[in-house]
Amino acid sequence: MSRMAATRDGYGEALLELVANPKVVVLEADLGKSTKSLHFRNSHPERTVSCGIGEQNMLLIGAGLASSGFIPFASTFAIFTERAFEQMRNGIARPDLAVHLCGSHGGTHTGTDGSSAQSIEDLAIYRTLPNVVVIHPCDDISTKELTMQLPNLNKPSYMRTARNKTPVLYEDRLSEIKIGKGIELTSGDDVAIIACGVLVHESIRAAEILEENGINATVVDMHTIKPLDKALIDKLSTKCGAIVTAEDHSVIGGLGGAVSEYVVSSNPIPIEKIGVNDRFGESAEADEMLEIMGLKSNNIVDAVHRVLSRKS
Amino acid sequence: MVSKTVSELEEMARRCRVEICKMTHRIQAGHPGGSLSEIDILCGLYGRRLRYRPEEPDWNDRDRFILSKGHASPGMYAVLAEVGFISHDDLKSYRVKGGVCQGHVDSKWCPGVDFSAGSLGMGLSFGLGCAIAARLEGSSRNAYVMVGDGEIQEGSIWEAAMAAAHHELGNLKLFIDCNGIQNDDFCDAQMRMFDIPAKWRAFGWSVRVIDGHDMNEIIQAIEWMDTVQDKPCVVIANTVKGKGVSFMENNPAFHGAAPNDAQLRQALIELGVEQ
Ligand SMILES: Cc1ncc(C[n+]2csc(CCOP(=O)(O)OP(=O)(O)O)c2C)c(N)n1
Ligand SMILES: [Mg+2]
Numbered sequence: 001m002s003r004m005a006a007t008r009d010g011y012g013e014a015l016l017e018l019v020a021n022p023k024v025v026v027l028e029a030d031l032g033k034s035t036k037s038l039h040f041r042n043s044h045p046e047r048t049v050s051c052g053i054g055e056q057n058m059l060l061i062g063a064g065l066a067s068s069g070f071i072p073f074a075s076t077f078a079i080f081t082e083r084a085f086e087q088m089r090n091g092i093a094r095p096d097l098a099v100h101l102c103g104s105h106g107g108t109h110t111g112t113d114g115s116s117a118q119s120i121e122d123l124a125i126y127r128t129l130p131n132v133v134v135i136h137p138c139d140d141i142s143t144k145e146l147t148m149q150l151p152n153l154n155k156p157s158y159m160r161t162a163r164n165k166t167p168v169l170y171e172d173r174l175s176e177i178k179i180g181k182g183i184e185l186t187s188g189d190d191v192a193i194i195a196c197g198v199l200v201h202e203s204i205r206a207a208e209i210l211e212e213n214g215i216n217a218t219v220v221d222m223h224t225i226k227p228l229d230k231a232l233i234d235k236l237s238t239k240c241g242a243i244v245t246a247e248d249h250s251v252i253g254g255l256g257g258a259v260s261e262y263v264v265s266s267n268p269i270p271i272e273k274i275g276v277n278d279r280f281g282e283s284a285e286a287d288e289m290l291e292i293m294g295l296k297s298n299n300i301v302d303a304v305h306r307v308l309s310r311k312s
Numbered sequence: 313m314v315s316k317t318v319s320e321l322e323e324m325a326r327r328c329r330v331e332i333c334k335m336t337h338r339i340q341a342g343h344p345g346g347s348l349s350e351i352d353i354l355c356g357l358y359g360r361r362l363r364y365r366p367e368e369p370d371w372n373d374r375d376r377f378i379l380s381k382g383h384a385s386p387g388m389y390a391v392l393a394e395v396g397f398i399s400h401d402d403l404k405s406y407r408v409k410g411g412v413c414q415g416h417v418d419s420k421w422c423p424g425v426d427f428s429a430g431s432l433g434m435g436l437s438f439g440l441g442c443a444i445a446a447r448l449e450g451s452s453r454n455a456y457v458m459v460g461d462g463e464i465q466e467g468s469i470w471e472a473a474m475a476a477a478h479h480e481l482g483n484l485k486l487f488i489d490c491n492g493i494q495n496d497d498f499c500d501a502q503m504r505m506f507d508i509p510a511k512w513r514a515f516g517w518s519v520r521v522i523d524g525h526d527m528n529e530i531i532q533a534i535e536w537m538d539t540v541q542d543k544p545c546v547v548i549a550n551t552v553k554g555k556g557v558s559f560m561e562n563n564p565a566f567h568g569a570a571p572n573d574a575q576l577r578q579a580l581i582e583l584g585v586e587q
Binding site for chain 1: 414
């Protein structure tokens with residue numbers, strides 16, 4: 001059994017290492033204990049700005065800091081970043097200021113807090129903003145590594161992390177992790193399963209089930225939703241001829257939306273999307289939520305059968 | 313309108329405190345601290361002032377009660393069970409799959425809940441809408457809103473505060489649960505609010521400051537609210553987060569953490585439950 005960890009812990013660890021860069025500052029909105037920026041605050045209170053429960057203010061404080069040469073990392077729950085969407089749009093993305101926003105507790109996997117806390121639209125909305133890089137990693141190691149790469153990007157970014165623990169995939173595989181580059185986790189010719197976040201693990205399980213039935217799948221961890229790794233999608237479209245996308249996010253506009261939009265105008269092949277089917281969540285344990293929403297490995301297997309039946 | 317005596321209300325609040333501890337313990341999640349700080353005021357309102365019909369939750373002329381600090385839902389669920397909107401058995405569904413008692417109060421799931429909360433800073437604006445609707449319909453119903461002291465750091469609260477005074481909404485009544493603690497820490501460490509009563513006065517509200525655990529003061533404040541008709545009014549209640557359970561009192565750790573088995577046993581003893 002592999003080690004289990006939450007992606008938000010990877011974010012917290014990255015901030016602690018980024019302390020070495022004197023320009024890095026951390027912004028909080030009374031959820032540092034949850035997003036894990038608290039470790040940075042505890043070690044470097046002088047470079048941590050408490051914004052109280054005020055997300056809109058936090059983002060524009062970040063914009064001001066970025067315009068003055070600092071590298072701000074702001075975090076709150078994914079859902080509460082959305083309150084400051086227009087600040088992100090007009091105050092950060094438009095002037096192209098490198099503010100790094102992290103939304104933790106993304107997706108329905110967040111669990112018993114219920115629908116008000118389960119963001120199912122964050123990836124979609126931030127993806128619509130020019131200049132903004134959108135990332136959603138699947139384990140703590142890649143979260144840490146991708147966060148460490150953000151300062152070099154010099155672009156605004158949104159990263160979604162998750163509350164609950166999932167298996168660790170990238171022990172000793174740091175060199176494979178690069179912003180904008182999807183990672184092939186298995187290799188197969190029949191279908192490509194392109195996933196992000198928690199659903200990467202469900203996709204790997206789905207691939208194992210499929211293999212027992214003689215279907216070989218390439219599973220991709222598409223941790224960067226924007227800019228999308230088009231070269232990899234081109235390669236997989238040619239090789240597999242069918243794609244299933246999988247995310248703990250609405251089927252509208254997220255990873256599935258991004259992949260579909262690209263494929264339809266490059267090399268149209270059948271695609272099935274696994275995601276939250278245009279409804280809100282509810283209170284239940286993390287794993288129960290994946291079941292309720294139809295996001296489990298068996299749902300991915302079913303989607304693969306559907307997409308294969310459409311393959312010419 | 314029911315009219316319980318002070319001692320009946322105090323006993324009701326004690327029973328609710330027991331339920332708050334049991335609910336959060338059962339699921340090992342949720343928010344006991346802010347539920348325990350608000351509960352005396354909720355009991356005062358539901359036991360003494362609010363007009364509602366548990367058998368007809370959507371009765372148009374009911375007073376609205378908006379728990380804007382929607383994480384403190386165990387307190388509200390306990391009261392809704394006391395007055396008959398839901399059953400005591402429903403309390404076991406707190407945060408459970410398919411349950412009436414969702415993690416944050418939700419009008420789609422639970423009868424008696426007027427506003428789906430969970431995102432802070434929204435309930436006061438919603439209350440304004442309810443108050444304006446009552447005025448447009450010529451109804452005498454009021455809109456009562458409860459916010460947290462951390463919650464009033466949200467900018468939207470102050471947009472609502474300004475608008476309520478501008479529109480002279482005498483039927484809008486606000487309670488602030490000033491327990492001095494928010495999620496990460498004490499409020500003074502996160503964002504100092506300085507003189508809270510002066511801020512509300514400056515925004516054009518009628519202001520009264522009370523001890524939010526003294527049932528006599530709570531009832532007097534509720535009656536005072538009825539006398540304010542020409543502008544919005546706010547009761548700033550000084551409270552203790554976790555009130556009634558010694559190890560939770562004034563302890564930021566119990567904002568969003570449940571009691572374990574031993575802690576529940578101790579809490580129940582302190583709350584006068586025979587062991
Ligand atoms: C917009 C928004 N930001 C952040 C949160 C996360 N959160 C939940 S409770 C809480 C602290 C609330 O403190 P307070 O209003 O004082 O409530 P109380 O002490 O009564 O529990 C925070 C930050 C939220 N629910 N909504
Ligand atoms: Mg408080």
